[in-house]
Amino acid sequence: MTSTVLTQFMAELLSGKIKIVDLTETLTPDFPTITLPPEFGQAWPFRIEEISRYDERGPAWYWNNFSMSEHTGTHFDAPVHWISGKDQPNNCVDTIPLDAFIAEACVIDCSVESKDNPDFLLTIDFIKQWEAQHGQIPARSWIFMRTDWSKRDKRTEYLNQKEDGAHSPGPDAEVVPWLVKERDVHGFGTESVGTDAGQAQHLDPPYPCHYFMHGNNRYGLQCMTNLDQLPPKGAVIFSAPLKIRSGSGSPLRVLALTPTSPH
Template sequence: MKENPAMIVVMTLMFFSCHQQHNAAGAGEKVLHLNNIVDLTHTLTDKFPFIPVKELTYPFELIPMATLEENGVAANSWKIHEHLGTHIDAPNHFISGQLSVDEIDLRDLIVPVVVIDIEHKASINKDASVTLEDIGIFENRYGKIPAHSCVMMYSGWEKRLSDSTFVGLDKNRVKHYPGFSNEAINFLLKERDIAGIGVDVLSFDPGIDETYSGHKILFAAGKWGVECVANLDKIPKTGATIIVGAPKVGGATGGFSRIIAVW
């Protein structure tokens, strides 16, 4: 193809306008990098563990509703409760009048993520928690936790998903798995202005806290939590962004969510 001078001018202008748009992203615009994508979601099946609450909770079930053979269309119904599988907890899970899951602002569901690794101490003590000291050690190494982040605890519990130690019931039916201390949650809310927190275990309160005291602190501040998060050992400790695909169910207290990390 023979280029005439007019075409060269047009192409040059197009190049500069693209270049300027690109540069504009550096001046306060937010850029989402998609070079790496990791699914932080476990596949939900009828084997997935859950917090056993007598006469209340039950496993997930996929129940065929229509089949291609009989109906010409395939569809299932789900037997599920809101806190099963990789899921989000909305503030109204424990606090009356607080946000339901459909009311959480979208800007609060696409946020930077940091991962605090307590695998070593959790391997020694199943009741371990993320403490102020852990946050201090993390920040000394990786820098201050950015405002409006999700702070995740990585305890290595995912490796136990298919055995009974994931729930960790003892002979008195008390649960044992790690979580966040109340001091850490208070600090992250007041001093780091976080968007939410997350864990690779069933609940962000340690299993032994049957009053869910950390949930009440976090939800009173209108923030969310994500639980049973997968693959936290496969994303960087800082620098990634998570997209929390929370269900938009009116009035719900949470629900199964697709959580994706990108950087």
């Protein structure tokens, strides 16, 4: 009833040889939620309400009620979220195969480019330059686009809303189907509020990351932080969404396991 690898895995965790990095933003009412044009339905921001705190409402216990959307805070996108993924098998958070919740990540550092240009679009060429340095993206890897967007002021510079809409980086319309077909990636993850760029409604197709990833039964992660603490390759990502019946996505805790010593 033992697995040598599981035993060694626990031993390395306990001895600190494997380090855990929290890629999750804290859920508070201030955390920015995506805002759509007013004719569309809106996602709830996080709201919390105390039930009791060692008081007459509950003398020995403290607890809270809360409300939010499936796409509030650091969260997971299931294929059913997008119309292109609506007929994929096992496309909801409660039916996705469990092994999808544990996968390695390749972290593409676009922080300098995104600082210079909030509308920066990740391209096939940019990925090929990354591969020239780090080797080909292994199949079934998350692609995490590091932009340092999580370090921006959450109230003013995160959604980065201007008169013509939001401005934040994301993948272009060519690189997403290429990542699926040529690299068989697991999904796409970002630090910004969505997996697509702020101006992705103007791309062809609109919202290419949602369209192609979910249309090919792949996943999304967004509103992540601490991507700058990950190695370019080799981090193992635990990202298990809540088991919401027919859920299109879910807030979740995203943890990365990485080797402690960088060699």
